[in-house]
Structure formats: C-alpha cells, structure tokens
C-alpha cells in the first residue's frame with residue numbers, strides 16, 4: 001500500500017499484467033513491487049515463467065511484417081501522440097516513478113519530460129530514414145542502398161531511469177519499423193507498464209510492443225535471446241550482465257547495443273569558475289541520488305583550488321534535505337534497496353580505512369526505508385575501492401592532482417569510458433583534455449550531458465552503440481544493398 005489516497009490512485013492506475021499481442025495477460029505467480037522509502041509493498045504484478053514470456057516473442061514476431069510495412073508517417077504519429085500523452089500525464093507518471101524507485105518528485109517529472117523527448121525525437125526521425133543510389137565505378141550496374149528494420153527486438157532496461165531507458169529504446173525501435181519485447185527491471189516495472197498503456201492509447205497496433213515482467217530473469221530471458229526470431233538486443237544495465245548477454249547474443253550473431261556501467265571522472269582545473277564547477281558537481285553527483293551511470297564517481301581537483309572546492313561542495317551537500325521523494329524540497333531520497341545502502345557504506349568505510357577524511361555524512365541513518373546521507377570524502381587515495389567501483393550513491397569522493405597530464409592519466413585509468421566531465425575557463429585546455437579523455441561523452445563545464453538529440457553511449461567496457469541523436473535509429477536498421485544490372 002502507498003501512504004495516501006493520491007499515491008494509491010497513482011499505483012491503482014497502472015496495469016499489473018503482462019502485455020502480449022495487445023492483451024493484458026495474468027500469470028499464476030506474482031512479483032511484489034516495493035516503495036524503497038518505506039520498504040512496503042506497493043502492489044503485486046505478473047511474474048512470468050519462461051513459457052508465458054515466450055508468447056511475447058511469438059506476438060512480436062507475428063506483428064513484425066505488418067509493422068515494417070506501416071507508413072513511416074503513421075509510425076511517427078503514434079510516437080507523437082504518445083509524447084503528448086506522456087507530457088499531459090507527467091504528474092501521475094512522475095508519482096508512480098517516485099513511489100517505485102525513490103527519486104525526488106521534481107527529478108521524476110524531469111525524467112518524464114526527458115523520456116517523452118525520445119518519442120518526439122524519433123517521431124521526427126521515423127520519416128527521415130534514407131538510402132542511396134549510385135552508378136558502379138566500372139559502370140554496367142546501379143547500386144541501390146535501402147535501410148530496413150532489423151526485426152523483432154529484445155529491450156532490457158535498468159531500474160535507475162525506468163521511464164527514459166524505455167522510451168530511449170522503444171522510440172527508435174518503433175520509428176525504424178521494429179516490433180519489441182521489453183523487459184523492465186524487476187525492482188521498477190510500473191513505469192514501463194504505464195508507458196505501454198500510453199502507447200496503446202496512442203494507437204499502437206497489437207503485438208508491436210509486448211511487456212514481460214519476471215523475477216526469474218535469467219530463465220525467462222535466455223530462451224528469448226537465443227531464439228533466432230529475436231534479431232536485436234538492446235540492453236542498459238551493469239557491465240557484468242552486459243558481458244553475459246553479449247556471449248548469449250554471439251550464439252545467433254544478434255545485433256546488439258550495450259549501454260553499460262560507468263566510472264566518470266570529474267576534473268576541476270585551477271582556472272575553473274568554482275561556482276560553475278560546484279554547480280556541475282552537484283548535478284553530476286546528486287542526480288538520481290547518485291544512482292546514475294553518468295554520476296561523477298571520482299572528483300579530481302587541481303591542488304591549488306582543492307580546499308576551496310571541497311569546502312563549497314561540502315557546504316552544499318550538508319544542506320540537502322533527506323526524506324521520501326514525494327516530500328517537498330527533498331533531494332536525498334532513498335537508495336533503491338538495502339543492498340545498495342550496504343554497498344555504499346562498505347565503499348565509504350574502505351576509503352576511510354585507507355586514509356580518506358569524511359567532510360560530511362558518512363554514517364548510515366536510523367530510519368525506515370533505504371537511506372544513505374549525502375557524503376563528501378576528501379583525500380581519497382587511488383587504491384580505495386570506490387575509485388574503481390561505481391559508487392551508485394550520494395558520495396562525492398575528492399582526490400587532488402598537480403598537472404594536466406596527471407589528471408588525464410588518472411581520469412583514463414579505468415576500464416570504463418562512458419562520460420567524463422571537466423571544468424576550466426581555458427578553451428584550449430578544455431578542447432585538448434576533452435579529446436584526450438577516453439569516454440563516449442564529455443561534459444565541458446557542465447555536469448549533465450544526457451539529451452535525446454545527442455548520441456549517448458560509451459567506449460571501453462561502458463558499451464557498444466549510441467542511443468538518441470542522428471545515429472540512434474541506425475541501431476535498429478539494417479543496410480541492404482541491391483545491385484541492379486544495367
């Protein structure tokens with residue numbers, strides 16, 4: 001149960017079944033969804049077994065040919081209507097998200113708007129899928145190049161951005177003419193179920209998008225991924241699970257996109273505008289209570305400004321209100337579950353044992369729900385576990401550096417490469433360092449890079465492929481060359 005009538009109404013508005021072939025389908029088993037700010041069960045939803053889930057792929061496969069033939073303008077208009085509905089129902093959807101994963105309501109509203117933008121962007125892209133035509137260099141033939149939908153897609157999303165990670169995959173898949181089976185994280189399935197309800201109301205034909213919720217994730221998803229009818233796997237989640245799924249995908253040489261973990265360095269040079277850098281650090285650290293793949297994991301500050309930067313950041317972090325995400329002015333909502341709280345505290349304890357100093361926070365709080373306070377650690381040594389592990393919590397870990405070369409070396413000293421941030425007022429340095437950083441994305445004097453119109457993705461163990469931007473739709477298209485004898 002939620003805490004009051006408004007919360008109960010929001011939860012009651014979400015379908016709780018599987019969505020297969022245009023029908024909401026019950027299962028014998030149920031999966032509880034909890035509010036991380038209280039630990040209480042909000043609702044029970046369908047918990048698919050492998051046979052029940054396979055029907056979702058049957059439906060996606062059956063709908064594929066018709067959907068691929070649907071006029072691009074029609075596909076575009078369905079996405080546009082879904083965009084309008086998401087924005088019209090932003091408050092209800094944000095409340096559902098806050099209740100199931102804890103982020104503060106203003107952030108959840110922001111995520112709904114961000115998520116909706118993927119539908120708007122890909123509604124615009126659906127009608128711009130192009131091809132090519134040319135004469136063979138030696139003459140005697142024409143080359144026609146067409147872009148075709150790759151086919152039924154398996155879309156797997158994480159719990160930390162439960163709406164945006166869904167639209168970032170469903171938007172381009174639908175725009176390209178692909179059908180899909182989507183499997184949301186079992187901790188946060190409600191946002192996806194509410195999203196699919198919106199797609200249905202926007203006029204999506206039966207079978208084009210199907211939803212599987214399950215607690216038997218490996219048993220249910222492995223046969224679907226290995227089934228040769230599945231032609232594309234788009235995954236957002238942790239690097240270990242991504243590596244496992246890449247191995248499965250190799251069995252059928254399936255097309256894959258992998259948006260995996262990060263370990264973002266956040267560089268502050270001595271010539272940075274410290275107000276801008278602190279503002280950037282607050283955004284890069286505290287968005288989603290630190291539970292973002294793009295979160296600033298290692299804050300590296302040039303020695304002459306380290307003390308002042310740390311003082312200002314500590315002051316800001318120390319002022320943040322903690323509480324349920326539905327309460328006014330709360331910034332520090334709960335972490336997603338108790339395991340997350342324990343992991344964050346282990347990382348803090350390890351850093352302190354190795355010589356870091358706690359400037360603020362650093363101890364678990366005594367209250368119901370899964371809370372950890374905003375924490376700043378200074379003097380974090382390179383060997384602390386949190387420099388090589390995604391913290392995924394509200395902990396700012398500050399380390400000092402002396403030279404630009406040292407900063408770049410430290411920043412790149414990780415197998416991950418999703419995003420890097422740097423703060424400097426020297427344009428030459430800004431561009432030089434941006435190019436030297438091994439990352440798919442760089443925030444230069446800004447702490448948030450996500451934008452549906454920009455290519456989002458990582459290098460190294462942070463993933464393969466890009467979502468959003470002009471190339472986002474290509475992940476769901478195959479190129480076909482037709483040679484025409486003349």
Ligand code: NAP
Nearest residue numbers: 157158159184185186217218221237238241259260261293
């Ligand atoms: P996760 O544990 O890897 O889970 C992600 C999704 O994969 C969930 O839906 C999960 O289902 C599913 N899954 C787990 N094992 C599977 C298997 N054997 N077969 C098929 N699916 C499986 O990650 P998470 O904890 O939800 O998310 C946090 C991670 O995501 C962090 O590492 C973060 O950096 C990363 N992330 C990356 C991006 C990006 O764009 N690069 C964006 C957001 C998050 P269950 O929930 O049922 O286990």
